[in-house]
Amino acid sequence: MRSQTVGWLFLAPTLLILFVFGVWPFVYVTVISFFHWNSFAADPTMRFAGLDNYRELMFDKGFLMALWNTLKFGVFAVVSQVILGYLLAQLFMKNFPFKGFFRTVHTLPLMIAPVAVGATWRLMTVPGLGPIPYYLDKWFGYEFLISRYVGQAFMTTVIMDIWHWTPLVTLTLLAALSSMPKEPFEQAQIDGANRVQTFWYVTLPMLKPAILSAVFIRLMDAMRTVDEVWMLTGGGPGSATRYIGLYIWRVVFPKTDYGYGSAMSLITLYLTIVMCWLLYAGLVARRDLKRPE
Template sequence: MRSNKVGWLLLAPTIVILATFGIVPFVYVLYVAFHQWNPFGASPDMIFNGANNFRRLVFDKAFLTAIWYTLKFAFFAVASEVIIGYLLAQLFMKEFPGRGFFRTIHTLPLIVAPIVVGSVWRLLTTPSIGIIPYYLNAWFGYELNIGRDASAAFILTVIMDIWHWTPLVTLTLLAALVSLPKEPFEQAQIDGASRWQVFWHITLPMIRPAILATVFIRLMDALRTVDEVWMLTGGGPGAATRYIGLHIWKVVFPKTDYGYGSAISVIVLYLTLVMCWILYVALVAPRTRKKRTF
């Protein structure tokens, strides 16, 4: 009984911090979402309007477009990071000259602030001074201008996110690969299993929890990305890179529509939880069914 009290006492500061900076702000945003509120307008008071803010979302073309582009961005970015991160983790498992140096260089993007990443990529892609447009024009005759080409702007935001966050995926999967026992792989080698069979039936099932956790983290980050894309494209051209985080920012700050912006935030949180749950069920349920059959 005493140990339980000591445990709760030790957890109390963490619980207080989580409640203060997590639960309380969420409850406040949920409360604001049911009101019409422009604190800088002629009438700065909150006006209760029920579910009107949520009703607006269904017919808001800008919101639906932002959701669609955000889902595309998250899919291509996260999928690419997991694939590239796994390949790099397998590479770093092998002994080769300068492995420690390349590991260090590979993890450097993680220590750079997102707003700095966006600024650097903005300089790299500016047509007049950027090194990327220069070499694309010199080698392939392609004139890169993300201020006019919507497809190029979208692709560059994905590449920027991959460059920034693939090291996190690599480190996570590398730790998972290093911790794997050697006996199953030795047995598979004795049985004459191919590399693909070893990967599909041994490596992938054993590192699935690490992949699941990594995808969860990266999916939630990709769905709320703001500063990198804001610095690189500003959400343009048009609405090609106006992802949902940028859309919320523009609704809340330039338009000062706090009620509607809060409603969008609540819906985005709900959609994020739903997608993570679907992903969890898709990855874990087949494994659970296999265990029950034996």
């Protein structure tokens, strides 16, 4: 009995923090999402809206467009990061001159705040000042103008995200590769497996948990990306880079539409959870289900 009390006492600070910063805001947002509440409306008080906000979401072209943009952004960025991250991790498994130096430099982007990353990329891409449009024009005659061309803006945000977060994937996979036992590889070699077969049947299955962790983390990050893109494009041009986080921010803060913004946040959270669950179910659970056979 006494040990239980002590246990709860030790847990209390954690539970308190979890409640104040996790549970309570979630409940608050959930409640608000069922109200019309805009502090600059003719009637600035909270008025019960039932499911109105959720119904409106289903027909909100801006929201659906932002969601689609985010999904595209997430898929492009995360797939590229995993592929590049794996290749870099394999590279760092080998010995070459100045390996330590390159490994350190490679991880530097991780230490930079997203706002600073966005600002740096903005400086590099702003017409009339940035080196990227200057040299693309000088060397290839290519007009690079992310404030006007939607495709260029979208791809630049993807490349910026890849540049910023690939090192995280590399380090995750490097740790996984470093801790792999040698025996399965030796066995594969004895069995005559070529490099592709070794990768497909030995390396990949053993890397799967690490890859999944990296994908989950990066996918969730991509779904809530705001600061980098805000600094680089402000969500433009047009709606090209107005990702869901940015859209929610605009609805909640400048537009002060708290009820609608809360509904949007909850739906986004729900979709993120569903996506991760589907990914997990598709890649892990199915295999686990097969295992007893």
